[in-house]
Amino acid sequence: MRRLARGRGAPPRSDLATQLGLALAPPNPIAADAVVINPTGETNVAGVFVAGDAGSGMPSLANAVAAGSNAAAAAVRSLLVEEHATSLNR
């Protein structure tokens, strides 16, 4: 199975990020195709969150766990905001 993003400057493992229209950081010695994210894992595409090695942070287990937790919280917040906006339009 190919992975979403590859570390250590290797070629991209999957074109999923590109297919989704996600902005990629320039290749560097740590990651060839890391997805650009904000501190809560949000990408340039609404509703798409990224955590762990696929994102542009330093690859480590601790960072992946923290980023996953942050991204999950941000995704829940995003859904609640969307639901609230929908209920206001009813």
Ligand SMILES: Cc1cc2nc3c(=O)[nH]c(=O)nc-3n(C[C@H](O)[C@H](O)[C@H](O)COP(=O)(O)OP(=O)(O)OC[C@H]3O[C@@H](n4cnc5c(N)ncnc54)[C@H](O)[C@@H]3O)c2cc1C
């Ligand atoms: C050799 C090596 C040694 C390391 N040593 C350390 C260390 O000592 N300490 C440390 O903190 N970090 C270490 N790291 C880094 C650490 O392993 C990673 O930062 C961490 O595992 C990232 O977690 P992740 O969940 O983002 O990605 P991953 O652990 O790579 O998990 C991604 C998972 O998604 C699956 N997947 C990918 N694409 C798809 C798809 N399209 N559909 C379904 N599943 C998919 C993959 O099969 C994989 O199981 C090391 C990394 C390597 C390569």
